Amino acid sequence: MLLAPVSASVGSGDVLVVRGRNGAGKSTLLRAMAGVRTPTSGTIRIGDEIVTERDRRFRRRVAAMIGLPPIAPDLTVADHVLLVASTWLDDPLAATELARGVLGELGLTPLAARFPHELSSGQTQLFALGLVLARPFDVLIIDEPEQRLDPEHIDMVIDALRVRRDNGATLVLATHDPRLAEALADHTLWLGEAA
Template identity: 35%
Template sequence: MKTLSIADADLAWDADLTVLRGVTVEARPGQILAVTGTSGAGKTTLLSAMAGLLTPARGEVLVDGERLTNRDQAVKLGVVLIPQDNGLAAILTAAENISVAVIATGGTAAEARRRTAEALEPLGLSGQANQLIEELSGGQQQRTAIARGLALQGDILLADEITSELDAANRQRVMELLRAEAARGAAVVFATHDPEAAAACDRELHLGDGEAIWVRN
């Protein structure tokens, strides 16, 4: 499995506005790293850089020593992102959203069917597999996005506020699934504003006032 690291990086979407300064962080195989902070603190910005969607203004993102420069490269290196806005295609079913992603990353049609079923079942979505995304509730859509991320079986899993629309039982279920991902050797990064969820992670990096401060490392 792979390690993702950022060393002394400045992250900015606009040249005139740096969101985070001097960030140094390492996502390690077999561990869950919580990234915490209030809304607007830069959690999504940090995960975007880790996912290859944002090039640091200073510093670099490395996956096992290889510099990350774009999203396509990140996908090839096994970096999976579950975005906050779910990123699902509304005109496809829950199962189709997952299967298409598996095939796009090199899986066969048979593998896509198997991984889709295996990902939907623990999230309580087997009964919604053939429903269109637009027919699902917000919580069901969020769980479908999580299932898609899990089905990709990446070396590095980035999860951005993925429990925000879930009830307590489903939040607990998702935390158990993230723990299972770490147990198989993935490096998991979980951005959350939930202190209880963060406490269940192995390490915690808190973002505030443009800086990243280790709470537990």
């Protein structure tokens, strides 16, 4: 993996914003933090545990949105979000309530009966975020949540992420959007030269 040596830590309920130019290694760092890529040297820890996607406890604690998720062409937006919620929650009523809440929070309720291929690029970005928010986590890792979104929808994303932070989740996100970074960052990590 190609990434200059980097060191950072973030506490529970804090937000670490990773900034830098394209190609600086933001996505690579997030993939390593999410356990998708293995660093060739160094250690990444979530709490006291070394990051490993193969560990069930790690997967329960850490949710990540790095790129668009795989989708099933025959499931609607609502079906996808409910499937994710049902996978993580044993109570069907709680899963349904969580799925409905996430759809409403991200303005996706009017699109609930559509299939993913019927969404615009901005709607697809909100849908992807909805899938990651429809499950429990202690740590949320997101790569450029502002992609393809207009300012109104970026504000919606900021609000949704603030709710998770205020409820005690730790957030790590890469962004090019200065407004999103300013609204959320407790700590900023610059990769490459600071702009």
